Amino acid sequence: MKKEISFTLNGSEVTVTIDEHLCLIDILRGPLGQTGTNEGCREGECGACTVIVDGQAVNSCLYPAFEVEGKNVITIEGLQEPNNKLSVFQQAFVDHGAIQCGFCTPGMIMSAKALLDTNQNPTEDEIRDALLGNLCRCTGYVQIVEAVKQAAVQLKNKK
Amino acid sequence: MTNFHYIGKEASRPDGPDKAAGKAVYIQDLQRPGMLYGKIKFSDFPHARIKHIDTSKAERLTGVRAVITATNTPEIRLGFLRDNFALKKDKVRQYRDEIAAVAAIDPEIAEEAIELIKVEYEPLPGLFSPHEAMKEGAPLVHETDPQGRPRANNQVPLQFHHESGDLEAGKRLAKHVVEGTFTTPMVQQCCMGTAGCIAEFDMNSNLTVWAKTQIPFLAQRDFNRALSDMGLAGKNARVIVPTLGGGFGSGLDTHCYEYIAILLAFRTGYPVKIVYTRAEEFANLSPRQSSTTKIIQGCDQNGKLTFRHVEVLQDNGAYTSWGATYPSVMMMPATSLYRISNVYFNAQLVYTNNTYCQAMRGYGNPEFTWALESNMDELAEETGIDPFDFRMLNSNKPNETTPMGLKISTCGLKECLETVAQKLNWKKRYKKGKHRGKGLASLIHVGGGARIYRSDASGLILKLDDFGNVNVYHGGVEMGQGLHSVLTMAVAEALGVSSERVLINPTDTGTCPWDVGTHASRGAFMACNAAILAANKLRDKIFGLAEVFYPQEVEKNLKKLKKKNPNYKPPDFDVIKAARRENFELQDGFIFIKDGPQESWLRLELARLLRAIHFRNQGQMFTTEVFYDPPNELPDFKKGFGNISATYAFGTQGAEVEVDTETGEVKILKMVAAHDVGKVLNPQALKGQMYGAIAQGIGYAFYEELLSKQGKILNPNFRDYKIPRVYEMNFPIELEFIESNDKFGPFGAKGVAEPGLVPTAPAIANAIYDAIGVRIHDLPITPDKVLAALKKLKQTKD
Amino acid sequence: MKRFNYYKPRSLDEAWELKEKIPDALFIAGGTDILVGIKNGELYPPALISLRSIPELNSIKINGGAHIGALTTISDLIHHPALYNIYPVLVEAAKRLGSVQIRNVATIGGNLCNCSPCADMALPLLVLDAKVRLQTAKKNREIPIDEFFKGPGETNLTPNEILTGIVLESPRKSAKAIFLKKGRVRMDLAIASLAALMEMEGEKCQKARLAAGSVAPVPLRLFKVEAQLEGTTITDKLVAEAQQLAAESVAPITDIRATKEYRRQIVSVLVKRALKNILGWSQA
DSSP, X not given: OEEEEEEEETTEEEEEEEETTOBHHHHHHTTTOOTTSOOSOSSSSSOTTEEEETTXXXXXXXXXGGGGTTOEEEOGGGTOBTTTBOOHHHHHHHHXXXXXXXXXXXXXXXXXXXXXXXXXXXXXXXXXXXXXXXXXXSSOSHHHHHXXXXXXXXHHHHO | OOOOSXXXXXXXXXXXXXXXXXXXXXXXXXXXXXXXXXXXXXXXXXXXXXXXXXXXXXXXXXXXXEEEETTSSOOOEESTTOOEESSOSSEEOSTTOEEEEEEESSHHHHHHHHHTOEEEEEEOOOOOSHHHHHSTTOOOSOSBOTTSOBOSSSBXXXXXXXXXXXXHHHHHHOSEEEEEEEEEOXXXXXXXXXXXXXXXXXXTSOEEEEEOOSOHHHHHHHHHHHHHHTTOXXXXXXXXXXXXXXXXXXXXXXXXXXXXXXXXXHHHSSOEEEEOOHHHHHHHSOOBOOEEEEEEEEEOTTOOEEEEEEEEEEEEESSOOGGGGHHHHXXXXXXXXXXXXXXXXXXXXXXXXXXXXXXXXXXXXXXXXXXXXXXXXXXXXXXXXXXXXXXXHTOOOSSEEOTTOOEXXXXXXXXXXXXXHHHTTTTSOOOTTSOEEEEEEEEEEEOSOOOOSSOOOEEEEEEEOTTSOEEEEEOOXXXXXXXXXXXXXXXXXXXXXXXXGEEEOOOBTTTSXXXXXXXXXXXXXXXXXXXXXXXXXXXXXXXXXXXXHHHHHHHHHHHHHHHHOTTOXXXXXXXXXXXXXXXXXXXXXXXXXXXXXXXXXXXXXXXHHHHHHHSSTTOOOOEEEEEEOOSOOOOBTTTTBOOOSSSEEEEEEEEEEEEOTTTOOEEEEEEEEEEEOSSXXXXXXXXXXXXXXXXXXXXXXXXXXXXXXXXXXXXXXXXXXXXXXXXXXOSOEXXXXXXXXXXXXXXXXXXXXXXXXXXXXXXXHHHHXXXXXXXXXXXXXXXXXXXXXXXXXXXXXX | OOOOEEEOXXXXXXHHHHHHHOTTOEEESSOTTHHHHHHTTSOOOSEEEEOTTOGGGSOEEEESEEEEETTOBHHHHHHOTTHHHHOHHHHHHHHTSSOHHHHTTOBHHHHHXXXXXXXXXXXXXXHTXXXXXXXXXXXXXXXXXXXXXXXXXXXXXXXXXXXXXXXXXXXXXXXXXXXXXXXXSSSSOOSEEEEEEEEEEXXXXXXXXXXXXXXXXXXXXXXXXXXXXXXXBOOHHHHHHHHHHHHHHOOXXXXXXXXXXXXXXXXXXXXXXXXXXXXXXXXX
């Protein structure tokens, strides 16, 4: 059965008609054409599908579509700034060599953003805890952690 | 020492921003008009005759456009031994055998259709280990060979053999001998982006395949052969590589699902996409081969190695892919890591009903070095020599030829060993009872390509346009390792333009020149060497024509300047006389006279020059191509001889560990890695490759294992196949890069993609031995193995 | 068949009505277990009845003791301003469950109802002597949590019964507790886990509660070990005996994650480490 749901995606109100058994990732990658969020396992293990719903990082592969009604969703596409500029989070990843194949990158950045949005001074342990749900096979995580630290510093300086 | 503009400097990768923005288009994201979705029915048994396949219900499901099996499609064989089939007809030989496939208008309908396909089997006894398969009277996995001749046994008809020196003499000279048997498990590449492709025919029956591949040109060859099998001889396959969500060797062969997509695309007349789910990726894609290695080494009373005897047994699985050729790479450290004469190496592969395996990073080297470097420590102890001193004594040296005929040019192994020892504070060892220990291990790997095929070449085209952009066409594949990054830098550096003007085009067999494939750490070595040659050719051409066009353009500059500034007095300089090809320089996209006056009007924008040469009668544009073939040889693997690579990478890694003797858990306190990389091209990318490789080495050492029972993969998911997360990489890693500046390497660089994970596991095992006196011979080193070994040790002591 | 209908009742009554109408439907909370089960073909319900929009299920009331609504997310447990001070062992266990992404949607009720032998939230609740409130349209009951678990993946919920909340007593000031979890790696289902709580009066143990995970068909209270420790002065010898008793009390199995011998060994070690930690003794 298809039903209509409405929610806020990256600051804009969207409405989609969707099958009940689908998850948020299916809405994003399907009718909304936001393919930045990637599917890596469909089991909540790899975190490639991480998006932010009402300020919290979640695995969109396990977020039932109908639960997103009325909620505020942010995906990697929502981070981009006007005039083709990257956000602080994204630029930090680029600057620190934290990206190789890039498949885990959007999810990883969203987890980092979810952390830094609520904790401006994360310890390294807090960063690792925030990223624990995101798998990366290419980078070994070292430069990713450095990138998040750098983003934290830059965000503080901005303020 | 040259002052490079780009080489050796920190530079973020050109594909980084798009990936950070979620704009990169992976195979998962790619859409084609009218595209259908394919799904495959895999076998329910590891070994069985197929009696009947009933696809009738699937065919009738709304939304299904085609259902294919081996009975309604032409036979397509694949694999370099031609022993595999795209769709299985009479028999299934492993759980992941492809029996049928469906194309439907959406993936869910395709999946439902698959569930409606009913297969009748006659189960056959299965063979799940090489030992079982080698027994007298064991059932045959393949009754006949590809030519239809009956097979006598389950032995794979591949020979890997090496004998050099005088083994008996070597044994007689040995004062100390240690032997051991070491095993490694099946391990999965675990790319974050799963395997997949889109196959599409045009109305001329030419095929395009967007493929998650590392071998676009060999895939083209394989797909053309398939087209021929389909009655389309003479038609062409074009292979395009989208952004890859990882590779690690998984894309080094063509896969059944690709041929199935092609068959479905032809049957339906529409593009067909097949993408594996994570469960299918784990269970139905080819992982890293497992291995059993028996090694015997001896040394004299001073610790000089006198002989090395190696026997390798590998489980080939049901069909043959590149995992079967791991011994060709194992032969390299077997004959050439440390100075050794008197070497015996032999490898056997046996068909079983387990999953067949293919390439994964290191390709046999991590497997063998696990055995060799563990055995080296055991031999050192037996001889009463410190493991570091033992290795230094036997270390390879520059400019030597090894028993396999490997011509070592530069060799930084001694420096690597010393660096690691110094960083680990090797002289200061932990007291017994602290449960802390230090260990190290080294590696040799190909660093200048690897001739495992008739050609190890790599072509490159540079096309300059009117705007000073350099369009690069190269057949190598970017899979995250940073090939495009270093290629951009190499072109910019060698040509003399800004790196922002270098644009790398997608890898496409229709536009790029041939390249054998991105494997064997050859990507940067090939691409950058080709880039340097092509850039030099281009500079030559440009400077030649600049003799005429430079003077006339700078003259215009001068006129303009004088108009603006009538008081300007130009220096006394004869531009026309100086405008000789040998006097020109091109840097940052500006052409000027070397050692000429510094005046701004004498710096001519390259783009201006190019437009002047283009937009006139008999105009010209600049495109140049190069086909770089490195100075290496295709070895004879039956004799075990041949200089497979143009140069060799060396390295050493050290580990400091702490063992919890109550739980068997091993904590890494510190990892140190010193690698002879020839020359650091892009520090950020190189570090990334090393950290990533070490992470894979950690996983290999501690918990990665594809568990298989009666041919079935028991852990086809991330819940039970564990790879390191950010928490597991929470220890200091010190990297040091030794620049041996190899004459064959581009800017002196050697290949670096694989070495990082070769010595990690044995370094850790050696550290564990140092900490608690137990040696684990079988990867992964799980806590319960450590506890069992400690228990055994206690019992021996008591 | 992976299709299902998805309902979002706004009240418990509505939820029960739906379940009456569709007996094979499953109640769903965060969904992190159920959705994976459906994807893998282990579960095939015709419908899911989400309890996420029922407000009374999603609150924490502190009143001497505590009442935790079943739909409280693991994250909300961690970030609650008061809960950590009152029941630190509950929050410590919550922090070790999954990842941030999982914790933001997984619920304490869901974790209990999934009824895995290694349910992270079960162990602290067992040592805190928690009760669970189970409700149908017609009946309410409260049972001690150790009577809630029946077998692997099987609770003692009757058909249509919903676990609505967890009831905790006001803790004694003298109570000290710890949660320990061992996995193959950090983010893992427990290979073996332990929660331990002791109320000490001077050198004497007044009350002991131990619960082990992943070593029996259900999260297991180690009653024999508790009896051995209560009312005595704890010594090294007693700790060793407690370890032995714990190893004998559990019934682990060998599966793809660990062998039963290893699990038994780990439980024994965790008992020692937990007791020493609570007593403030050195771990050496």
